[in-house]
Amino acid sequence: MSIKVSGVTKKFGDFVALDDISVDLPKGQLTALLGPSGGGKSTLLRIIAGLEDADSGTVTIEGNEATHLPPQKRNVGFVFQHYAAFKHMSVAKNVAFGLEIRKRPKAETEKRVAELLELVHLSQFSHRLPAQLSGGQRQRMALARALAVEPTVLLLDEPFGALDAKVRKELRDWLRRLHDEVHVTTVFVTHDQEEALEVADEIVVINDGRIEQVGTPDQLYDEPASEFVMSFLGPVTKLNGRLVRPHDIDVHTTPEDSLGKAGKIVRLLRVGFEVRLTVELEEADHPDVEVTVTRATQRHLNLEEGLRIWVSPTNGARTQSPIRAVN
Amino acid sequence: MATDTLNPASAEPTEPATSSRRRKPTGRTGYTREPAGVRWTLRVIAVAYVVMLVAWPTVLVFQRALEPGLGAAIDSLREPEVVHALYLTLYVTFFAVLINTVFGLTMSILLVRYDFPGKRILSTLLDIPLSISPVVVGLALVLVYNGRDGWFGQSLEKAGFQVIFASPGMIMATVFVALPLVIREVVPVLEEIGDDQEQAAQSLGANWGQTFRRITLPGIKWAVLYGVVLSLARSIGEFGAVKIVSGNIAGQTMTASQQVEDAYQNFQQGTAYAVAALLALIAMACLVVVSLLRPKDEEQ
Numbered sequence: 001m002s003i004k005v006s007g008v009t010k011k012f013g014d015f016v017a018l019d020d021i022s023v024d025l026p027k028g029q030l031t032a033l034l035g036p037s038g039g040g041k042s043t044l045l046r047i048i049a050g051l052e053d054a055d056s057g058t059v060t061i062e063g064n065e066a067t068h069l070p071p072q073k074r075n076v077g078f079v080f081q082h083y084a085a086f087k088h089m090s091v092a093k094n095v096a097f098g099l100e101i102r103k104r105p106k107a108e109t110e111k112r113v114a115e116l117l118e119l120v121h122l123s124q125f126s127h128r129l130p131a132q133l134s135g136g137q138r139q140r141m142a143l144a145r146a147l148a149v150e151p152t153v154l155l156l157d158e159p160f161g162a163l164d165a166k167v168r169k170e171l172r173d174w175l176r177r178l179h180d181e182v183h184v185t186t187v188f189v190t191h192d193q194e195e196a197l198e199v200a201d202e203i204v205v206i207n208d209g210r211i212e213q214v215g216t217p218d219q220l221y222d223e224p225a226s227e228f229v230m231s232f233l234g235p236v237t238k239l240n241g242r243l244v245r246p247h248d249i250d251v252h253t254t255p256e257d258s259l260g261k262a263g264k265i266v267r268l269l270r271v272g273f274e275v276r277l278t279v280e281l282e283e284a285d286h287p288d289v290e291v292t293v294t295r296a297t298q299r300h301l302n303l304e305e306g307l308r309i310w311v312s313p314t315n316g317a318r319t320q321s322p323i324r325a326v327n
Numbered sequence: 328m329a330t331d332t333l334n335p336a337s338a339e340p341t342e343p344a345t346s347s348r349r350r351k352p353t354g355r356t357g358y359t360r361e362p363a364g365v366r367w368t369l370r371v372i373a374v375a376y377v378v379m380l381v382a383w384p385t386v387l388v389f390q391r392a393l394e395p396g397l398g399a400a401i402d403s404l405r406e407p408e409v410v411h412a413l414y415l416t417l418y419v420t421f422f423a424v425l426i427n428t429v430f431g432l433t434m435s436i437l438l439v440r441y442d443f444p445g446k447r448i449l450s451t452l453l454d455i456p457l458s459i460s461p462v463v464v465g466l467a468l469v470l471v472y473n474g475r476d477g478w479f480g481q482s483l484e485k486a487g488f489q490v491i492f493a494s495p496g497m498i499m500a501t502v503f504v505a506l507p508l509v510i511r512e513v514v515p516v517l518e519e520i521g522d523d524q525e526q527a528a529q530s531l532g533a534n535w536g537q538t539f540r541r542i543t544l545p546g547i548k549w550a551v552l553y554g555v556v557l558s559l560a561r562s563i564g565e566f567g568a569v570k571i572v573s574g575n576i577a578g579q580t581m582t583a584s585q586q587v588e589d590a591y592q593n594f595q596q597g598t599a600y601a602v603a604a605l606l607a608l609i610a611m612a613c614l615v616v617v618s619l620l621r622p623k624d625e626e627q
Contacts, residue, residue, distance in 0.1 A: 009347060072534055076525070077531075084526065084527040088545040148531075
């Protein structure tokens, strides 16, 4: 295990940010700490980096006890949400910072900086100041700067959170490809489940200062351990007292079997290739069901507002009993 | 229309000419829409205020100083008492500014980057020198440090260290009155730049000293310089507090500001105006130097 966190607790006044957290993060992998804002995931990352002290518990990095080491002795690379670019230094100087602190020979530093700028596609901007770069470029510079010192682990705190949606998607793909090239143990914090599912090898879901579940993206999506994990990783709706994903519901215009529930489409919203239906069931006291179908299905079945339909969970669909969530 | 509001620059060329013409006036500041009469009245008031209160009196000082001729003015600055007063002012100012810069930087970092009980009280205490009359500061220092019945001065004097009626007391008084100037310049800038850059430097292996020198200091250098210039101007011009602790002995413990008053009261008007003009010139030079340096930094 590359990073081992055991029994870490952190309070800010009365607020419990982390409540007895223990987790092992495997070597060489890209791990996402996923959870809602204020859930404690950034605090955990900052404790691993040494930027925050845990009230109790220990942190081990590559077998070295690091709990009481100052950040500069942990050999971690840290990337901040708002880039933390050294404003008064050129891009090349930013990247060279860690190497200059380590008093590496000048020629070696220059060579390494050139390599890294090549890696993050910023070679032609090496003499610019951070203020002259776009947000995405600044974050790539910050990444190169963190990688320059050959860190044991690379920690990224909401690295794409301040960027607009398109750049965020590009950088996400790019981070995945970069990781496949560089292979440094990487942990990144995000509140965007799509980002975590797309990029990470492993996801740690954190909520209310506690770990909800640890697993691969597929495990989490297919076998959520709790109602929270299921609803955080994607949209859910309730059918027959169980949670189910809106795209895991079959729609029929005739009563196919006894399992189908009759209801009326009260709202129809088209978003690109997707059509979202709100169905009011005839069964008394059953909450409205949200169903997602493709545009093709909608056209094929002539679905429209006011139409009477029958809904049932798709065969083999993952459902979740809400009772299990209360733990 | 949604794209128009998001990105007016790219939408502009496809817009009909009338609409972009219509849009322009709304882009201007509110002042241009005021009636011309109001605009001119406000300008005249502002200019008249500054001229009557600051510019004209200062110009008069220079005029009086140069009335006997430039040579005579320079001669009066060469009188031994004046030379000594100028030298003493330089000496006191140098140490006061040095102490206030070091202390001000330390205090600013303490106040912005660290949490400790009593922080707010300390922050309020630091503003006291701005609100207390310098004469009171002088008297308070005399009470504590005088050699006859001072609370702390007696033991200091026994150890052979005279504070009151000597330069240490004058430096202390000057430090006191100029105390908050560096802090009040540096604190807001430190707060604005945040500690992200410092944390990044630490995670890259920099220790405290390296982080301060390479990251924090370059980030606040203009605020520090501004604070230093303000302290410099305030220290050179300090009169009340220094007058009380110095004993006001001509040729020994008299600074340039005191020399101006002394000369003026002894009907040596030429000397008084010459020294006054020199003091004003130094203060103005400081401001000019800073305003010349500053825009270059913002262009980067």
